[in-house]
């Protein structure tokens with residue numbers, strides 16, 4: 001489990017960008033994923049959770065989009081896919097004034113990724129210049145999850161998946177762990193989706209994963225980071241007929257400029 005993982009791979013006590021970036025880079029290089037707990041002070045984590053709950057109760061969440069940009073209800077033959085993922089989602093750009101703590105999260109994650117990129121070979125040969133919108137997801141807790149999949153199986157440009165979990169008081173009995181598969185199914189990693197935990201992993205076939213059936217309202221915020229070269233090539237291949245929320249890219253340079261001012 002990710003909690004056990006921390007025994008072999010203790011995260012740095014220092015919480016400055018550089019220490020964390022070095023840890024993230026080493027962890028991604030050695031085990032293709034990284035877990036950082038207590039990302040924020042506890043009160044900030046609770047503020048992020050409160051804002052997500054506010055979004056949820058505002059009714060803004062939609063059925064998780066299936067490939068082709070349709071929701072299951074609209075698209076009958078995709079109805080079977082409904083069983084594939086039970087999440088409800090909404091997308092944020094990272095500049096919204098009504099969710100200031102979620103914006104703080106997005107800015108910190110951007111800064112961590114930028115700091116990794118500034119280390120020698122910090123991102124395993126990827127060159128990250130942009131990211132997706134932030135996807136706020138909620139699993140309603142009716143035993144649905146998200147069937148085994150790879151985030152970027154076909155070189156669409158996304159190289160790094162970053163997920164921030166928000167589930168206060170999570171316990172084994174309510175399920176909803178993220179199961180990350182390892183080759184020949186030996187020592188798969190089960191990530192407990194606990195409040196204030198940050199998970200990072202390479203988005204390609206190195207990390208097939210699935211959300212195990214969840215029996216509680218399970219919240220998470222996901223951001224994908226693009227490798228400039230892979231993204232350019234994917235665009236050339238006209239991979240983006242329909243620009244889904246997932247495909248919109250934001251330049252990190254703006255974030256960097258803002259951070260330095």
Ligand SMILES: O=C(O)CCC(=O)Nc1cc2ccccc2cn1
Nearest residue numbers: 137146150151163178209211220246
């Ligand atoms: O919440 C978690 O622990 C991870 C859930 C998860 O894998 N979500 C997810 C959501 C996606 C939405 C659109 C396209 C690809 C996607 C890939 N993965």
Ligand SMILES: [Mn+2]
Nearest residue numbers: 149150151209
């Ligand atoms: Mn995924």
